[in-house]
Amino acid sequence: MNKETKKELVAEMHEKLQRAQAIFAADFRGMTVTQAEALRVELRKANVEFKVFKNTLLEIASKGTDKEGITPFLAGPTAIALSYDDPVAAAKVLSKFSKDATTPFTLKAGVLTGKTINPSDVQALADLPSREVLLARMLGSMQAPTSNFVRVLAAVPGGFVRVLDGIRAKKAA
Template sequence: MNKEGKQQVVAEMHEKLQRAQAVFLADFRGMTVGKATELRNELRKADVEYKVVKNTLLELASRDTDKAGLADHFAGPTAIALSYTDPVAAAKVLSRFAKEPNSTLKLKAAVLSGKSMSVSDVQALAELPSREVLVAKLLGTMQAPIASFVGVLAAVPGGFVRALAAVRDQKEGK
């Protein structure tokens, strides 16, 4: 790759690192082509970009970004997974692949919203429910007080109507 090509890769990766919510680094040494293809497909389904870039180019690209803390982990074969929307989905896929028996994928480190994460932090993140489940739980929690309030408001007129019916029945002599 010539100098212009390297500069283009650095500029492109710099922009992607700035845009990404989460960045995961993994050592893919010894991974078969079939497993690598399977990992790429799973990550693509989770809307995660997976690339292999030279460590020196990654180090240059990460400068002046909140992902610069990853520079200590740019050693050996390094694959980078960039999540722009749902970091939990990326963590789930990568953790699952790393935990598989005879897996050669090794997670190195991650950065989530500018905060460095260890491998154990990534595995804890992977155990979280998906974004959709968390949003549904939040909406359910927010809706519960409103539903209770509506129920109370509906009960007041209903009680009043029953009281009036009881008074009417009493006056009619029933």
């Protein structure tokens, strides 16, 4: 690979690192091509890009981004997962694959919004409910006081109507 090609690859990776919300590094030593492709397919569903990139070039590309914290973990065979939308979804897929893999696939670290996280933090992130579930819970919490207030307001006229009906029934009897 010549110098120009390397510069183009570094520039492209730098742009991807800037766009990514999170990056996860993993040791893929011993993975078969079939396993790697299966992982790529699962990650693609979550809008995550899985790449094997030369460590020194990745270190250069990460300079000037909030993903620089990953550089101490770039030793040995390293694959990276770039999450562009939902870091929780990426962490879930990687964590599940790490548990289910027959070959040793270990997460090294991650960088989420400029903060370096260790493998146990990635697992904690994977244990979080999905973004949609969290949004639904938050919306439910926000709507609960309003719903209760509407029920109370609706109960007042309802009670008044029942009292009037009771008076009507008493007078009719």
